[in-house]
Every structure is written in C-alpha cells, then in structure tokens.
Amino acid sequence: MREFVKVNEAIEDYLKTIYNIQDEHGKVSTTMLAKQMNIAPSSATGMIKKLARLNLVTYEPYRGIQLTSHGRKVALEVLRHHRLIELYLVEALGMRWDEVHHEAEKLEHVISKSLIERIDSYLGHPAVDPHGAPIPDRHGKVESTPGVKLADLKSGQCGVVSEVNDRDSEMLRYLAELGIFPNARIKVLNIAPFQGPMSISIEGEERLIWIELAKSIFVKLLPENTEGCRDNQQKNKNVSDNL
Amino acid sequence: MREFVKVNEAIEDYLKTIYNIQDEHGKVSTTMLAKQMNIAPSSATGMIKKLARLNLVTYEPYRGIQLTSHGRKVALEVLRHHRLIELYLVEALGMRWDEVHHEAEKLEHVISKSLIERIDSYLGHPAVDPHGAPIPDRHGKVESTPGVKLADLKSGQCGVVSEVNDRDSEMLRYLAELGIFPNARIKVLNIAPFQGPMSISIEGEERLIWIELAKSIFVKLLPENTEGCRDNQQKNKNVSDNL
DNA sequence: TCTCATTTTTAGGTGCACCTAAATCCAGTT
DNA sequence: AACTGGATTTAGGTGCACCTAAAAATGAGA
Ligand SMILES: [Mn+2]
Ligand SMILES: [Mn+2]
Ligand SMILES: [Mn+2]
Ligand SMILES: [Mn+2]
Numbered sequence: 166m167r168e169f170v171k172v173n174e175a176i177e178d179y180l181k182t183i184y185n186i187q188d189e190h191g192k193v194s195t196t197m198l199a200k201q202m203n204i205a206p207s208s209a210t211g212m213i214k215k216l217a218r219l220n221l222v223t224y225e226p227y228r229g230i231q232l233t234s235h236g237r238k239v240a241l242e243v244l245r246h247h248r249l250i251e252l253y254l255v256e257a258l259g260m261r262w263d264e265v266h267h268e269a270e271k272l273e274h275v276i277s278k279s280l281i282e283r284i285d286s287y288l289g290h291p292a293v294d295p296h297g298a299p300i301p302d303r304h305g306k307v308e309s310t311p312g313v314k315l316a317d318l319k320s321g322q323c324g325v326v327s328e329v330n331d332r333d334s335e336m337l338r339y340l341a342e343l344g345i346f347p348n349a350r351i352k353v354l355n356i357a358p359f360q361g362p363m364s365i366s367i368e369g370e371e372r373l374i375w376i377e378l379a380k381s382i383f384v385k386l387l388p389e390n391t392e393g394c395r396d397n398q399q400k401n402k403n404v405s406d407n408l
Numbered sequence: 409m410r411e412f413v414k415v416n417e418a419i420e421d422y423l424k425t426i427y428n429i430q431d432e433h434g435k436v437s438t439t440m441l442a443k444q445m446n447i448a449p450s451s452a453t454g455m456i457k458k459l460a461r462l463n464l465v466t467y468e469p470y471r472g473i474q475l476t477s478h479g480r481k482v483a484l485e486v487l488r489h490h491r492l493i494e495l496y497l498v499e500a501l502g503m504r505w506d507e508v509h510h511e512a513e514k515l516e517h518v519i520s521k522s523l524i525e526r527i528d529s530y531l532g533h534p535a536v537d538p539h540g541a542p543i544p545d546r547h548g549k550v551e552s553t554p555g556v557k558l559a560d561l562k563s564g565q566c567g568v569v570s571e572v573n574d575r576d577s578e579m580l581r582y583l584a585e586l587g588i589f590p591n592a593r594i595k596v597l598n599i600a601p602f603q604g605p606m607s608i609s610i611e612g613e614e615r616l617i618w619i620e621l622a623k624s625i626f627v628k629l630l631p632e633n634t635e636g637c638r639d640n641q642q643k644n645k646n647v648s649d650n651l
Numbered sequence: 652t653c654t655c656a657t658t659t660t661t662a663g664g665t666g667c668a669c670c671t672a673a674a675t676c677c678a679g680t681t
Numbered sequence: 682a683a684c685t686g687g688a689t690t691t692a693g694g695t696g697c698a699c700c701t702a703a704a705a706a707t708g709a710g711a
Contacts (some may be wrong), residue, residue: 175668195689208669210690215667227676227689257500260525271518277511283501418698438659451699453660458697470659470706 166167170219170235174274177243178202179212180221180298183232183241188309191286241301246273246281248294248301253284253329255295262295262346263337296337297328297347297383313386316363316379318353324384336381351384413462417517420486422455423444423464426475427483431552437472473622483542489516489524491537491544494574496527498538505538505589506580506632539580540571540590540626556629559606559622561596568593579624587611594627 166296172180182201186193199209217224221236232240250272251265260268276284282303285291293299309396312327326349329340340346344367354371355364362373415423422647425444429436442452460467475483493515494508504510525546528534535551536542544550555570569592572583581591587610598607598615605616 173667196687203686205670206669207671207691211492212668258523258530260523260526264522268520268523272515275514275518278504279507280497280501280511284502287501416697439657447698448700449659450661450701455698 168204170221172221172239176216176219176221177239177274179216180232180236180240181238181243181247183222183230184237184244187232192229193231198230238305240336241305241307243273244307245301245303245305246276248298249281249288250276251294251296252288252291252300256288261338262331262341263334265295266331266334293328293347294331295347296331297326298331309368310385312383314380315351315353315365315382315384316376318384318386319388320353320355323350323352323387324381328348328383330381333381336378339378340382342373343374344370346383349388379385413464415464415482418455419459419462419464420482420517422459422489423475423479423483424486426465426473427487430475435472436474441473460544471534481548484548484550484595486516487550488544488546489519491530491541492524492527492534493519494537495534495541495543499531504581505574505584506577507578508538509574511542536571536590537574538590539574540569541574555626557563557623558594558596558608558625558627559619561627561629563596563598565634566593566595566629566630566632569625570628571626573624576624579621582621586615586617587613588625593630 179202182198183193186197186201190197194207195209195213198213199206202209213222213224213230216222216236217230220233221239222230222232224230230350247269250269251262254260254268255262273395285303290302291300293386299307310327313324315324315326318324326345326347328347329337329345331337345351349367352366353363354366355365356376360376363376363379364371364373366372422441422445425441426436429440429444433440438452438456441451441456442449445452456465456467456473459465459479460473463476465473465475466484467473493512494505496509497503497508498505528546533545534543542550542553553570556567558567558569559648561567567589569588572580572588574580588594592610595609596606597609599619600606603619606619606622607614607616609615611613
C-alpha cells in the first residue's frame with residue numbers, strides 16, 4: 166500500500182489509457198488496452214502484471230483490470246497535465262487545436278509540478294481543454310460532463326457541442342472548417358438511413374457529415390423549443406480564432 | 409553519410425555534453441565524458457561506438473572523440489532548445505533562473521520544431537539565455553562570446569558579467585542574492601593569496617566571494633578608466649526581476 | 652627502454668518495454 | 682457435455698542504456 170511508487174512515462178501512458186477506456190466502456194480488457202496503445206496483447210499482459218504489483222490496478226487473470234484509487238490518481242494527474250498543456254499552447258502560443266494533442270502527449274510526462282501550476286494559474290484555472298475535455302483539478306477532481314453523441318440525435322433535435330475527440334488531427338482540421346468546436350450550436354436536419362450521412366445546420370449553414378464522424382462529437386442536448394434551436398446563431402468565440 | 413539518423417534522448421544528451429566539453433577543453437576523453445554524464449566510463453565507450461557508427465562523432469580508440477559536422481549540428485539544435493526554453497520559462501511564466509535549467513533538461517528533447525520556433529518568435533529571436541549563454545540560431549550558428557573568468561581578473565580590474573554556469577541551482581540563488589547576473593558590473597577590489605576569497609564591488613556593495621565560485625562567472629573585461637569602473641552603477645533590468 | 656599508475660576498452664551481466672509463436676482459458680453454440 | 686473461435690497468458694526472444702570486474706593500452710618518469 167505504498168503511496169510513492171516511481172512512475173515512468175510508459176506507466177503513465179498505460180494508466181491514462183486505462184482510465185480513458187474505463188471511462189468510455191466501463192471495463193478494461195487486455196485486448197482493448199493493447200489496441201489503444203498499439204502494442205501486442207502479450208505486451209499489455211506483461212505491463213498489467215507490473216501495474217498490479219505496484220498497486221496501480223487490480224488484476225484478475227482473464228478477467229480484465231481496474232484502476233486502484235492510487236492508479237486513478239496518477240492517471241488524472243497525467244490527464245491534467247495533458248489538457249492544461251494543450252490549452253496553454255493554444256492560448257499562449259497560438260498553436261492550432263489539431264497540433265496540440267501530439268505535442269502534449271510528450272510534454273505531459275516531463276513537466277514539473279511547479280511548472281504545471283504556473284500554467285494553470287496563467288490560464289485562470291480553466292475547466293476544459295481546447296477540445297472540450299474537462300481538466301482535473303490539482304487534487305484529482307474531475308467533473309465528467311457526459312453529453313450524448315451527435316450521432317444519437319434524432320432529426321429536429323439541437324445541441325451544443327461539448328467535446329470532440331482530440332486524437333485525429335486531420336479530423337480536427339475538418340471540424341474546424343465545418344465550424345464544429347466546443348460551444349457551437351448544431352441542429353440535426355435529417356438523417357439518411359443505413360449509416361448514411363447526417364445533414365446538420367451550424368451557424369445557419371447546412372452541412373453533411375458522415376455518421377462515423379458524428380460519433381466523435383459530443384453534444385449537450387437542448388430542448389427543441391429553445392430559441393437558438395430555430396435560428397442557430399452561435400456565439401462561440403473561444404477556439405474559433407485558432408484555426 | 410546519411411543525413412537523417414534517428415536521434416533519441418540519450419544520444420542528444422551525449423552530443424550536447426560532448427559539445428560542451430569540446431567547447432571548454434578542446435578535446436573530449438572518454439573519462440571526461442563519463443564524469444560529466446554521471447555514468448561509468450565503460451558505458452561511455454559503448455555509446456561512443458554507437459555515435460561513431462551513426463556518423464555523429466569520429467572516434468579513434470584510446471584517442472578521444474570529436475563531433476562530426478552532423479553531430480555538431482544536432483548538439484546545437486538541442487542547445488538551442490535548452491536555452492530558448494529556459495528563457496521562455498523565465499520571461500513568459502515567471503520561473504526563477506535557478507529552476508529553469510532542470511526543467512529545460514527534460515523539455516529540450518520532446519518539444520517540436522514548430523513549438524520551438526513559436527517560442528523563438530515570442531521572445532523576439534533572443535541572443536542569450538537567462539544565464540548569458542548564447543542561443544544558436546535555427547541554422548546552427550552561435551556566436552561564442554568567450555569572456556574571461558572573474559577569477560582571472562587582477563585587483564582593480566572591472567568587468568561586465570557575460571555568463572554564469574547554470575547547472576548548480578543553489579549557486580544561482582546565491583549569485584542572485586549577491587546581485588550577480590548577466591550585465592551586472594563588477595570591480596575586483598582585492599584578492600587574498602592562496603585561493604583565498606576575492607573581494608569585489610557590485611552595485612556599490614562590497615562582497616566576498618570564494619575563488620572557486622569566481623571560476624564559474626564569466627565577464628567581459630572593461631578598460632580600467634571606464635566610467636562605470638569607478639562607481640559601479642549597474643543598469644541591469646533583465647533578470648533581476650525574477651529572483 | 653622499462654615501469655607502472657592511469658585511462659580506456661572488453662567481457663559479461665541487469666532491467667525495461669517491447670516482440671512473435673505457442674499454449675491455454677473462456678463462453679457461447681451445438 | 683463436447684466443440685470451437687476469440688481472448689489471454691506463457692515462453693522465449695530483441696535492442697537499449699546502463700553496470701561491475703577484469704584486461705589491455707597509454708604515456709610520463711626512472
Ligand atoms: Mn504520452
Ligand atoms: Mn484534448
Ligand atoms: Mn537532457
Ligand atoms: Mn542556461
């Protein structure tokens with residue numbers, strides 16, 4: 166039950182990935198972990214054993230894994246680093262939102278506590294990163310804003326974009342082109358059957374997006390009689406500058 | 409003679425260290441390298457062979473090593489990263505000059521070309537880092553400002569501090585207390601014999617410093633009849649804010 | 652020219668994070 | 682209850698950057 170395990174970059178990346186899978190799918194299997202991390206399943210098994218030995222996950226062979234509270238804490242620290250760094254790079258250095266994930270992926274492991282706190286202060290203790298993901302606080306508290314997939318809306322429904330997947334930078338560039346970023350208002354006009362494209366309206370513009378893409382976009386549903394749901398004006402000023 | 413070798417963190421640190429030793433002592437021996445890097449001499453031999461295989465150094469067993477032009481280029485890139493990062497952390501995030509070396513030591517290896525250029529622009533393409541070390545430009549050009557060790561001045565001589573060693577953060581805190589940083593004017597009042605302390609005047613204040621410490625401080629010699637050499641006023645505003 | 656302390660290399664490890672191939676387990680049919 | 686395909690673990694590697702101990706080369710002084 167030792168509190169201070171020395172955690173290296175590999176361990177941090179595993180824990181972060183485990184956290185994300187657990188967050189999205191509930192349970193974490195060896196194969197899912199291996200797939201996300203682009204390693205062979207046997208490599209994942211090896212590392213899982215190590216994480217279990219370090220009390221960072223609980224592991225029952227063949228039954229999957231779960232973060233311990235300590236493992237969760239470490240994961241949230243890394244996530245905090247990642248998201249603060251992303252936002253800092255956008256806000257302070259004018260990087261594009263499709264560049265910062267890759268950069269943060271490395272920086273998150275090497276930045277000191279002291280530097281991360283300075284960045285947090287500089288940004289005014291922000292709540293979300295440039296892609297809408299919540300930033301855990303210094304003590305490991307996060308408010309997970311669930312939201313629904315845009316793909317799950319019915320035609321006629323409206324939502325405010327809350328978060329988009331940040332891993333695919335080509336996709337992010339495309340979304341920016343469409344005007345889709347956190348706080349943008351979207352109305353679903355029409356959904357073609359059989360996995361067809363979805364027709365939506367953003368800022369008055371009608372657009373077609375592939376249904377698979379709509380699964381990477383999370384929105385907060387708005388009541389259908391909302392004023393904004395009719396005319397789709399959109400007051401987002403946050404990220405739109407940096408595209 | 410391939411131009412694009414994949415260079416990892418270990419290699420970068422070796423090349424940087426080799427560059428520094430070469431800069432200071434002319435030639436680079438296995439033992440000196442091992443000592444600087446805190447590794448066993450046999451480990452250095454191993455890595456040297458690898459660097460030679462990659463055409464980053466020339467190596468004749470038992471005779472020491474030398475950077476190739478390609479190795480030198482990589483070393484200067486890392487040094488550029490290191491120094492720009494140090495300055496950025498001081499200027500943009502208000503870190504103290506004794507904190508930034510440690511931080512830069514990690515960041516230098518993981519920051520992208522694109523980010524480093526943004527940092528360089530933000531800072532206005534600066535010439536020196538917070539400790540007075542010259543920053544190589546994007547193409548690997550450096551102006552090595554030689555300067556002399558403060559320890560080598562005779563009593564009565566004056567100089568402007570050009571650079572201080574940045575590795576020992578305790579020393580840097582002490583120097584800041586004394587008012588010694590780049591651009592500070594120093595007059596040597598008296599030198600006690602037999603490695604004794606040196607009495608100097610900084611900003612009108614008289615101070616005693618250990619001769620060993622004076623070997624880590626580089627100055628540009630001023631003619632003895634310089635106006636500033638008499639009254640020691642000092643107009644430095646750069647780094648003095650961040651102590 | 653020989654001697655010997657110092658420098659440097661060689662020999663033979665270690666732990667780490669990964670791999671492929673081969674076993675083994677598991678769960679949902681038949 | 683036996684079968685079977687997919688998931689998972691085990692077995693046996695690799696390359697990397699480090700280590701200690703031992704051997705070999707160097708070069709400065711006798
Ligand atoms: Mn990472
Ligand atoms: Mn993000
Ligand atoms: Mn380094
Ligand atoms: Mn420096």
